[in-house]
Every structure is written in structure tokens, then in C-alpha cells.
Amino acid sequence: MKKRATSHTGGPTASSDDQQASSATRPRKRRRGLWATILLVAHLLGIYSSFDALMSTRTSQGAIAWILSLNTLPVLSVPAYWIFGRDKFEGYSIARAEIDELSQEHQDALRKLVEPYVREVTEAGSGGFAGLKLAEMPFLGSNAVELLIDGEATFDSIFAGIDEAEDYVLVQFYIVHDDELGRALKERLLAKAAEGVPVYFLYDEIGTRGLEDYWKELTDAGVSVTPFNTTRGPSNRFQLNFRNHRKIVVVDGKTGWVGGHNVGDEYMGRDPEFPNWRDTHMKLTGPAVLELQLSFLEDWRWATDDLVELSWQPVPAEEGDATVLILPTGPADRLETCSLMYQQAIHSAKERIWIASPYFVPDDGVISALHLAALRGVDVRIIIPEISDNFLVYYSAYAFVGELLESGIEIYRYQPGFMHQKVFLVDDILGGVGTANFDNRSFRLNFEVTALVSDEQFVEDMEAMFEADMEKSERMAVVQLEAKPIWFRALSRLCYLAAPVQ
Secondary structure, three states: OOOOOEOOOOOEOOOHHHHHHHHHHHHHHHHHHHHHHHHHHHHHHHHHHHHHHHHHOOOHHHHHHHHHHHHHOHHHHHHHHHHHOOOOOOOHHHHHHHHHHHOHHHHHHHHHHHHHHEOOHHHHOOOOOHHHOOOOOOOEEEEEEEEEEHHHHHHHHHHHHHHOOOOOEEEEEOOEOOOHHHHHHHHHHHHHHHOOOOEEEEEOOOOOOOOHHHHHHHHHOOOEEEEOOOOOOHHHOOOOOOEEOOOEEEEOOOEEEEEOOOEOHHHHOOEOOEOOOEOEEEEEEOOOHHHHHHHHHHHHHHHHOOOOOOOOOOOOOOOOOEEEEEEEEOOOOOOOHHHHHHHHHHHHOOOEEEEEOOOEEOOHHHHHHHHHHHHOOOEEEEEEEOOOOOHHHHHHHOOOHHHHHHOOOEEEEEOOOOEOOOEEEEOOOEEEEEOOOEEHHHHHHEEEEEEEEEOHHHHHHHHHHHHHHHHOEEEOOHHHHHOOOHHHHHHHHHHHHOHHHO
16 A cells, blocks of 8 residues: 655655646636636626617617627627627717818808709609708709619719819729729729829728738829728727728719729629629719718718818709709618618609619518508519529528518519619609618618619619519519428528628
8 A cells, every 4th residue: 555655744745646636726727717707707798788788779679689698698799799789880970070060161151052953852753852851961953864784884984984084083982803893993093193183092991801902002103092991999999890881983073973883893794603793873963963972071081080172063964954862871870861761762652662672681660661562552563683692681581572472562583693783763753773782781780872863764764774674583472482491481580580780
């Protein structure tokens, strides 16, 4: 039998085995202590975040879901909440107020300058849009508008406009690629900069990444380039779920472009995965261009703290008398402006509301508005893509389209390729072309912009465009949904649960 060691004083001493066991236990105790500290901090942050969720989450269901998860799984839920849980963009509204404060006289002068072109609701045929006061500026007349279908027509028009610029060029896109189309845009901007024309380029740093050499070449030539800086400011470090999704080009304050196209070869139909890209843009000439310019200026002010010198003298179009309102929307708005815009469009429709959107995941308020429109006899038609670049959105649509079909709403799936346009048509009086999708992200998380146009010829052009797209689409039927397997329907419901962050 092994004898127990004793000290020289006669007392027992620890054996080598005991010493080794003790030394092995200490790291485990330290690790347990570290984990206990982490869990304690996580629970404290969970409690703090729960209070924030209670006070700021939009719906009671969302608040309950966040509070439960923040207190049961705080290690995972706390970072998720501060990235995905916020639906208000902190700081931007302050920057917007500073613009007004710094240039109040300028703003007042601008409103007086455009006053001769302001149109009343009855003149605009806007179905009550102006009465909502969702926009900073009113409907303005004396504009020329042109519907641009697909990439070739869009960028031919934009490039021709940039080539004619004399005073300045404003460019804003969500996605920019360093490919054939991206380089064509860059070469034109470099040429303008070489002529001494100021060029300002604003992009979203989440949508556009890895273009350091591209931006350097532009900045070295004198082009002012900046990301939107979503995470700018100490309270915004985790605002990774917000995007500036706007696509705007303005030349000399006289001509502007807005719509669904970004800058990339896929938008020209050159992507083998999406060879038949379907998109819509529009060209605008006249006083309403200043409203596009104002939207750009506010974004630029947030991103850079600078106010650039631009022309604010309205110039009426030589031909055309379209009435136009530019409506910027985003998470810095006091109200959910984008969702309200779509709901107002649906509620104001007396004969028809036609909608085309690549990402169709509406919220309960919009779904109810669609049901009510169909039940009162309005012709409601919706075009969505058969081929999607987002499987969550693709499957989510199947979670609720059945009830829309049962209300008499016609839903078409565009067949030839990916449809990316964001357009709508109200009766025979109003057309909308812009950047906003029909989903929660555009309604609450993205900065978007939409042109609302009242013009007989423009509406006729949009009607013809819709009809051509519907001819290339397959109309959905309830029996098609009923034939889907149970796993497909379950997956669609699961994907719909992710709608708030899609």
C-alpha cells in the first residue's frame, strides 16, 4: 500500500497526484467563472434590450417575441436584436433638420420658386396623394416624362444625359459593379471631371463592396465619392440591417432618372444565370427634378456633413406637362411612409390597381387593403417573378397568395427571366416608378424613392408595358397551391416568418 507523504513537521503533505488534480481544476474553475460572467452580462444586456424592444418595437407580437428570446437566449438574441431589431434609423432625421436649419432661407426661396408649378389635387388627378402630406414637396407640373423599359434603353438615356452635363452630375446607386457597364459609367464620369464638371457619387456600402480601385480612380480624377455610411455615429454601429436602396441620377438640376436599375451587367441581360433581366426606369425633365435633387442632397448631407452647391432654379420642360411628385421614404421618417404610400394607392383606386414587384411580401395592412380593393370591385393585378434571386422571398409568397386569389385578385408569375421592376398603376390617372419593393424591407428598413406621375400618355405607356408583361406571365390559380406538397407549404410558412429581415 502506498504511504501518504508527510512533512518535516510531521503533518501530511499532498501527493503528486493531488497536486496535479488541483492544477487541472483551476483552469476549469476559471473557465466556469468566465462563462458565468458572460452569462450574467448577457442577461443584463437582455433585460436592457427587452426594455428597448418594449418601447420601440412596431407590433405587440414582435415585442413579445423579442422580449422572450432576449431573456431566454440572450447570448444569441442580444446581438441579433441590435442588428435586426431596430426599424428606425437614428441620426438621419437630425441631419435632415440641420439642412433646414442651415439653409432655411434657401428652402423658403426654393418653395417660392416652384410655386408657379404646384398642382392641386384635382389638377394632378392624384387620388388624394398630396393630401397625405407624406412628401416634403408638392406635386409639380410642366414636366416631361419618358418610360424606359429594360437596361439598354435606361443606360443609353442616362449616359447621353451625363455626356451633355455642363454644371454638375449627381449619381446614386445601391449596387455598382466593376464590369462592362460599371466601367462605361466610370469613363463618362471621368470625362466630365476632366472637363471641370463637378461629379458627386453616392453608393450603399452594404450593396456595393470591394471596389477600392474603382473608387480610387474616380477620386484621383476629382470625382467626389462617398458611401452612405449607414453605421456612422456611436448609436448606429450595429445598423447593418438598413440600406440606401435609392437609384438616382441628376444632371444640372434639369434632368433626372429614377427606377429599378443598378449598375451591373446583369441589368443589361448579360448574366448567364439571369439572361432576360426585366426592369423599368424613367427619365424626368422639369421642375420635379429638384425634388430628386433634394433627396440626393439629404443623403449626401448625412454621409459627408457637407452641403454641395447646386442649382435650384426650376426649368420647365420644353414639351410635356406631366404632373410629378417625388416621394423619398425610409426608416428615418416619422411614419412608415412607404407602406402608407402603397396603401393609399390601393385605397384610392376606383377601377384598377396593377402592381409589379420582384419581392412581394406585404404586411397585414397592405394585404387588407388589397382584399378590400378586390371586394369593392377594383381590378387588382399583381406581377411577380417566376425566377427569383432570393429563395426566402420566393417561398414566402406562397404563404399568403392563396387568400389573395380567393378574393379575386389576379396574380401573374413572369416567365422569361427575372423581373426586377418596381411599378404600379392606379386607374387611368397615376403611375408609380421607383426603387421600393412590396416587402417589409422597403416598407421599413430601406431608404427608397418613388416618382408618382399623372400624365395621360405616360399612363398609357405603363398600361401597354403591364399588358406585355402579363402576356409573358402565367396566371396563378388556387388549385396550383393546393397541389403543392406539405413540405413546400411548411417551408413557405417558415420563410414568411423571416419577412421582417428579408
